[in-house]
Amino acid sequence: MNLHPPRMWLPPDPPDQTELDAFEEQARAMRDDYAAARPARLAVLATGPALRDIDKAADCRCSCHPSPASPSLHEGGARCPCQLTEAERAELWDRVFEYTDEEAEALERREKEEDEARAQLAEAAAELDVDTGVECWAYPFVVAGTCDGRSFFLRERHGHWRVEVAADPSCTDLWGTSGAPGIEIAAGSAADLCDAGRDASPVVALRLAVRAVRLSGLRDRCSHEVPSEESHQFCRRCGTPLHEAELWKWPAPPPA
Ligand SMILES: [Zn+2]
Ligand SMILES: [Zn+2]
Numbered sequence: 666m667n668l669h670p671p672r673m674w675l676p677p678d679p680p681d682q683t684e685l686d687a688f689e690e691q692a693r694a695m696r697d698d699y700a701a702a703r704p705a706r707l708a709v710l711a712t713g714p715a716l717r718d719i720d721k722a723a724d725c726r727c728s729c730h731p732s733p734a735s736p737s738l739h740e741g742g743a744r745c746p747c748q749l750t751e752a753e754r755a756e757l758w759d760r761v762f763e764y765t766d767e768e769a770e771a772l773e774r775r776e777k778e779e780d781e782a783r784a785q786l787a788e789a790a791a792e793l794d795v796d797t798g799v800e801c802w803a804y805p806f807v808v809a810g811t812c813d814g815r816s817f818f819l820r821e822r823h824g825h826w827r828v829e830v831a832a833d834p835s836c837t838d839l840w841g842t843s844g845a846p847g848i849e850i851a852a853g854s855a856a857d858l859c860d861a862g863r864d865a866s867p868v869v870a871l872r873l874a875v876r877a878v879r880l881s882g883l884r885d886r887c888s889h890e891v892p893s894e895e896s897h898q899f900c901r902r903c904g905t906p907l908h909e910a911e912l913w914k915w916p917a918p919p920p921a
């Protein structure tokens with residue numbers, strides 16, 4: 666179990682207005698420079714491959730212009746989208762969204778796998794008595810829901826995961842509410858979320874998240890039973906090290 670003492674996650678502070686103004690000023694200067702260099706761009710473009718519309722190329726931000734362009738990108742500028750007609754561009758877009766048979770099969774396979782995973786997850790959720798679902802299958806992977814009345818989520822990305830519960834008990838969707846403060850209660854690496862076959866498993870992730878929410882919640886609420894034997898350093902009900910009891914209390918939500 667990757668439980669750690671709870672810590673508050675707060676939404677980031679709004680950006681500093683002076684910094685924003687400085688950025689805006691910098692951007693304006695760059696736009697001015699770009700506009701001033703237009704004649705020079707036109708002169709360079711005239712030395713490159715023949716273009717259908719040299720004016721559009723002068724205003725195009727694609728890195729294939731101005732010449733001398735890379736011959737490997739958009740044929741040195743001649744096949745840049747800015748040089749194509751509306752109809753030619755539309756045809757290229759159509760081609761982007763055309764699936765090969767192989768791609769269509771892979772898509773179908775993935776949809777089937779997701780359906781299966783969803784069914785397994787629903788089964789596990791019923792067994793654990795939580796209301797939950799996968800919010801996002803990858804980048805990040807997110808399983809979110811409500812456990813014993815508290816909104817929670819597990820989020821994994823770049824091999825790391827964490828579990829958060831809503832700091833405000835009245836928050837019904839911590840993952841879906843931007844800026845809602847959360848309390849991180851557990852974290853670990855992606856290997857913890859794999860099943861016996863070492864595949865990432867939403868069911869394993871859900872079980873781990875629910876266990877974390879329940880144990881952390883118990884440690885928060887427990888009045889701790891002091892053991893009769895003095896050598897025993899842990900609460901018999903929740904396992905909290907008795908000298909750390911305060912550390913395991915969930916922090917109060919910040920004032921709204
Ligand atoms: Zn281009
Ligand atoms: Zn272009």
Ligand SMILES: [Zn+2]
Nearest residue numbers: 887889900903
């Ligand atoms: Zn206890």
